[in-house]
Amino acid sequence: MTRAQRSLTLWLAVALILVAFPIAAPILPLQSTVAIDIPGRFDGPSAEHWLGQDELGRDVLSRIIWGARASLIVAFGSAFFAAVIGTILGLVGGYFRGLAEILAVRSTEIIICLPPLLLALLVITILGAGIDTLIMALTILFVPKYTRVVYAATLQTGALDFVTAQESMGTHPMRILARTVLPNIFPPLLVQFSLTVASGILLESGLSFLGLGVVPPAPSWGLMIRAARAALDVQPLLLLWPSLALAGTVLLLNVICDRLQEVITPRTAERGGAAWLRRQLGLTKPEPVADDTPLLAIRDLSVAVSTERGTIGLTDTVGFTLKPGETMALVGESGSGKTLTGLATTGLLPNALKITNGSALFRDCSGTVLDLAKLTEDQFRPLRGNDISMVFQDASASLNPVHRIGDQLAEVIAEHRKLPRAEIDTLVVDLLRRVGIPDPEQRRRAYPFELSGGQRQRAMIAMAIANSPRLLIADEPTTALDPTIQAQILRLLDGLKDENRDMGMIFVTHNLAVVKEIADTVSVMYAGEVVEQGSVAEIFERPRHPYTAALLASVPESESTRLESIPGTVPRAGEMPEGCRFAPRCKHAADICASVDGLQTLADGRRTACIRWETVT
Amino acid sequence: MSDQATAMEQTSAGTVIVEARGVSRNFPQRQGLFGEKRDVWALRKIDIDIRRGEALGVVGESGCGKSTLGRLLLALDDPTEGTVTFEGQALNEMRGAPLRALRQRMQMIFQDPFGSLDPRRSIGAQIADGLRNHQTVPPAEINAEVARLMDLVGLDPVTATRRPHEFSGGQRQRIAVARALAPRPDFIVADEPVSALDVSIAAQIVNLLADLRDDLNLAMLFISHDLHVVRHLSSRLVVMYLGRIVEEGPTEAIFAAPRHPYTRALLSATPSVRRPAGYRGAILEGELPSPADPPSGCAFRTRCPLAVAACAGAVPELEDIGDKRRVACIRHADMVAP
Numbered sequence: 001m002t003r004a005q006r007s008l009t010l011w012l013a014v015a016l017i018l019v020a021f022p023i024a025a026p027i028l029p030l031q032s033t034v035a036i037d038i039p040g041r042f043d044g045p046s047a048e049h050w051l052g053q054d055e056l057g058r059d060v061l062s063r064i065i066w067g068a069r070a071s072l073i074v075a076f077g078s079a080f081f082a083a084v085i086g087t088i089l090g091l092v093g094g095y096f097r098g099l100a101e102i103l104a105v106r107s108t109e110i111i112i113c114l115p116p117l118l119l120a121l122l123v124i125t126i127l128g129a130g131i132d133t134l135i136m137a138l139t140i141l142f143v144p145k146y147t148r149v150v151y152a153a154t155l156q157t158g159a160l161d162f163v164t165a166q167e168s169m170g171t172h173p174m175r176i177l178a179r180t181v182l183p184n185i186f187p188p189l190l191v192q193f194s195l196t197v198a199s200g201i202l203l204e205s206g207l208s209f210l211g212l213g214v215v216p217p218a219p220s221w222g223l224m225i226r227a228a229r230a231a232l233d234v235q236p237l238l239l240l241w242p243s244l245a246l247a248g249t250v251l252l253l254n255v256i257c258d259r260l261q262e263v264i265t266p267r268t269a270e271r272g273g274a275a276w277l278r279r280q281l282g283l284t285k286p287e288p289v290a291d292d293t294p295l296l297a298i299r300d301l302s303v304a305v306s307t308e309r310g311t312i313g314l315t316d317t318v319g320f321t322l323k324p325g326e327t328m329a330l331v332g333e334s335g336s337g338k339t340l341t342g343l344a345t346t347g348l349l350p351n352a353l354k355i356t357n358g359s360a361l362f363r364d365c366s367g368t369v370l371d372l373a374k375l376t377e378d379q380f381r382p383l384r385g386n387d388i389s390m391v392f393q394d395a396s397a398s399l400n401p402v403h404r405i406g407d408q409l410a411e412v413i414a415e416h417r418k419l420p421r422a423e424i425d426t427l428v429v430d431l432l433r434r435v436g437i438p439d440p441e442q443r444r445r446a447y448p449f450e451l452s453g454g455q456r457q458r459a460m461i462a463m464a465i466a467n468s469p470r471l472l473i474a475d476e477p478t479t480a481l482d483p484t485i486q487a488q489i490l491r492l493l494d495g496l497k498d499e500n501r502d503m504g505m506i507f508v509t510h511n512l513a514v515v516k517e518i519a520d521t522v523s524v525m526y527a528g529e530v531v532e533q534g535s536v537a538e539i540f541e542r543p544r545h546p547y548t549a550a551l552l553a554s555v556p557e558s559e560s561t562r563l564e565s566i567p568g569t570v571p572r573a574g575e576m577p578e579g580c581r582f583a584p585r586c587k588h589a590a591d592i593c594a595s596v597d598g599l600q601t602l603a604d605g606r607r608t609a610c611i612r613w614e615t616v617t
Numbered sequence: 618m619s620d621q622a623t624a625m626e627q628t629s630a631g632t633v634i635v636e637a638r639g640v641s642r643n644f645p646q647r648q649g650l651f652g653e654k655r656d657v658w659a660l661r662k663i664d665i666d667i668r669r670g671e672a673l674g675v676v677g678e679s680g681c682g683k684s685t686l687g688r689l690l691l692a693l694d695d696p697t698e699g700t701v702t703f704e705g706q707a708l709n710e711m712r713g714a715p716l717r718a719l720r721q722r723m724q725m726i727f728q729d730p731f732g733s734l735d736p737r738r739s740i741g742a743q744i745a746d747g748l749r750n751h752q753t754v755p756p757a758e759i760n761a762e763v764a765r766l767m768d769l770v771g772l773d774p775v776t777a778t779r780r781p782h783e784f785s786g787g788q789r790q791r792i793a794v795a796r797a798l799a800p801r802p803d804f805i806v807a808d809e810p811v812s813a814l815d816v817s818i819a820a821q822i823v824n825l826l827a828d829l830r831d832d833l834n835l836a837m838l839f840i841s842h843d844l845h846v847v848r849h850l851s852s853r854l855v856v857m858y859l860g861r862i863v864e865e866g867p868t869e870a871i872f873a874a875p876r877h878p879y880t881r882a883l884l885s886a887t888p889s890v891r892r893p894a895g896y897r898g899a900i901l902e903g904e905l906p907s908p909a910d911p912p913s914g915c916a917f918r919t920r921c922p923l924a925v926a927a928c929a930g931a932v933p934e935l936e937d938i939g940d941k942r943r944v945a946c947i948r949h950a951d952m953v954a955p
């Protein structure tokens with residue numbers, strides 16, 4: 001069992017114990033909920049009445065437990081029925097589109113326009129007060145919320161390749177909806193469920209308060225809160241008990257839904273501690289470091305992941321320097337630690353990952369040198385987007401599917417620059433044009449799913465260059481682009497450096513041909529380590545590491561029909577071989593290779609980690 | 618061409634299995650909330666044939682209609698005009714169960730090895746889907762067949778119970794290939810299958826696809842924006858621009874001497890390790906015009922270095938220029954190296 005599963009089990013057990021009370025109410029030795037005891041009015045807790053007595057001297061404990069039945073049935077019942085109906089409408093509307101969309105989704109939007117209380121009043125006036133009517137009224141109220149959430153999630157999921165893959169496999173649409181789409185929209189559905197139950201309990205109390213829900217003298221938490229408020233100055237405890245029950249239920253439900261979501265969402269690394277805790281530690285100003293680095297000096301940087309089985313190193317003693325106006329390419333296969341090195345430099349490492357060693361000295365706009373490896377989240381935020389900016393690899397994951405791309409771009413600009421709306425709009429169109437989106441005036445109104453993959457990537461790049469950064473970390477920014485647009489983007493990035501001579505760029509890529517065109521220096525990474533470093537001209541002319549040589553040989557430009565490929569895959573983190581990590585795939589491996597330890601500097605100033613470089617390169 | 622080569626071609630190039638004739642696809646777009654609908658042609662008058670044992674390469678910029686073409690050939694979408702036939706059966710006349718049955722014989726491999734697999738189900742179950750939907754093998758033999766397929770694409774069958782997040786990008790693409798092969802298709806559309814992969818891994822996948830094409834005598838539509846990769850898999854190439862085919866012919870001939878200015882621009886824009894460091898070739902300026910408002914005449918004329926007044930007239934026909942090549946440019950004769 002993982003930590004999340006254990007935690008879920010624990011909280012479910014707590015919930016079960018608590019729910020057992022109202023369920024078992026008829027057989028528990030509880031006092032009557034309606035027996036009036038006028039002399040005992042407003043008495044505090046006593047041996048006989050553990051939680052005291054209310055304004056008519058009735059036992060509060062038994063009214064809380066019996067009241068839970070009404071409140072929870074109404075809240076869970078309406079949340080559940082609304083979830084079923086809303087999910088079906090949202091799924092059908094979002095998947096089949098067209099007429100189904102109009103019927104299912106647009107019609108529920110009418111309900112949203114009506115004031116909720118008015119709607120509930122209408123239903124109850126027609127059908128009379130009572131628990132059944134209350135559930136029905138609340139169900140009608142809640143359906144549109146689910147429909148919206150499910151509709152949006154279905155639109156997003158339906159456009160994903162694995163759904164198309166099912167279609168192309170000839171799977172029946174209903175089967176696709178039930179087996180592929182539904183499980184993948186479950187997380188937002190779950191969040192919506194916990195929100196709805198909470199608001200169901202609150203609405204029940206509100207409606208009962210107005211005399212439209214549970215009919216007295218039957219107890220419900222809402223009725224109890226209503227009565228207690230009138231007697232607040234006589235016996236404040238009367239308000240405390242039902243409020244505690246209410247708040248406790250809502251909190252417990254949120255925790256359970258949270259844990260459930262963690263359990264059903266597959267992920268590689270488990271989540272670390274709470275982000276707000278880390279933030280608490282960062283209220284101080286960052287310490288300047290005395291160093292003469294002109295822009296960026298990464299030294300011995302190591303990143304590790306903490307897992308169930310302990311800490312596993314992901315990158316090991318990575319080091320390089322970057323001068324203003326210089327472009328350094330970080331090149332290597334995926335999983336070699338290029339992206340992690342970039343993320344560590346921008347303070348964007350996921351929670352479970354930590355910098356375990358080394359420093360990243362950065363000279364910011366004001367000339368102060370900071371150690372980025374030691375900054376807290378709060379100290380980092382003003383740097384990001386101003387001094388340091390990043391272009392990410394995965395555009396579809398980085399764009400919000402329910403907002404127009406122009407609006408998302410405007411938001412990025414507005415966050416860092418106070419400009420009038422019209423000026424921002426001009427900038428947005430201009431940026432979209434610069435990254436090669438056709439028809440930017442029209443296209444800025446498009447939602448991400450309306451753009452082809454390449455166009456989404458361009459919108460993403462527009463966001464990163466929106467605020468002219470000093471250190472630009474571009475992680476595979478052109479990988480998904482067409483050659484003619486890639487050429488334009490490379491020139492665009494080059495142009496940015498001309499506009500801003502203080503800017504340096506780290507260009508993360510696996511495409512050696514691109515490296516050759518854009519970069520001045522290269523660091524070749526393999527399995528978390530830098531294995532070779534030098535100028536672009538030298539490394540392409542004569543690689544000094546067998547891995548670099550193998551990478552160059554696999555570029556699909558040879559005349560032969562069969563491509564050279566490097567056998568095997570990069571070893572998994574935590575399973576690294578001793579000494580040279582490339583040894584299992586290296587055709588020159590020898591016994592001596594187990595003694596490799598980091599880069600060595602050669603006479604001509606180049607650096608390689610291969611111990612046999614003289615004989616094999 | 619020698620007699621031997623002709624004989625080879627007749628047997629290995631095989632019979633035409635997928636045929637598109639005059640295929641166009643319109644995605645009408647409404648202007649504003651109450652505005653008129655405007656035609657947006659993603660594809661115009663496409664004619665192509667794909668033969669068994671052949672991977673027809675399709676290159677062009679994103680938005681030029683490559684993926685739309687792939688979807689039409691797989692009957693995931695219907696053409697607005699024209700017909701797509703699969704072994705002589707017109708796909709746009711088919712619906713429901715017969716269409717789903719036919720789909721078993723045509724499969725797709727996607728660009729994004731992360732998005733194309735359901736993150737919540739084991740990879741074995743996903744490969745088995747294709748077997749179950751069409752009863753390719755008896756239920757008792759499904760596990761053995763999944764193992765065989767995984768083995769075929771170079772994956773360890775004991776990993777069948779794992780979910781996609783436990784695999785690397787290259788391995789996921791192998792899973793996607795195994796899933797596509799499960800229903801024993803005759804035709805596969807590979808939509809940028811290696812664009813998201815590392816060079817060394819892309820090389821493995823390209824080699825794998827080449828082997829499968831030869832061993833299983835598959836027909837393939839290989840979509841890519843990387844000309845170098847296409848060259849390794851496809852002996853015939855189609856170059857598209859803004860929904861139309863602008864050049865078509867044997868890959869090597871096109872590489873050696875492109876006859877359409879767009880093809881030449883594409884070749885020079887593709888980065889190469891063989892050029893000097895910091896090389897900056899002639900860059901194709903401008904943007905891909907909006908498909909909602911294409912230029913009159915030749916759609917490429919807004920970016921074409923050879924454009925003349927006449928290019929704004931009629932849309933250039935795809936003209937046969939001999940050597941099995943076709944090109945849609947009124948100045949193709951000027952493209953022959955002096």
Ligand SMILES: Nc1ncnc2c1ncn2[C@@H]1O[C@H](COP(=O)(O)OP(=O)(O)O)[C@@H](O)[C@H]1O
Nearest residue numbers: 452644659678679680681682683684685686908
């Ligand atoms: N469902 C759709 N609705 C509207 N426009 C679409 C749709 N699918 C594709 N398009 C448009 O059709 C054109 C061709 O797209 P696509 O075939 O994805 O190009 P490619 O695969 O070459 O990148 C693009 O302009 C795209 O925006």
Ligand code: SF4
Nearest residue numbers: 580583586593610611
């Ligand atoms: S150290 Fe040995 S195993 Fe490593 S790259 Fe050099 S020759 Fe190959």
Ligand code: SF4
Nearest residue numbers: 915918921928946947
């Ligand atoms: S027809 Fe004219 S504009 Fe079009 S490619 Fe040929 S020369 Fe260029």
Ligand SMILES: [Mg+2]
Nearest residue numbers: 452679683684
């Ligand atoms: Mg595409």
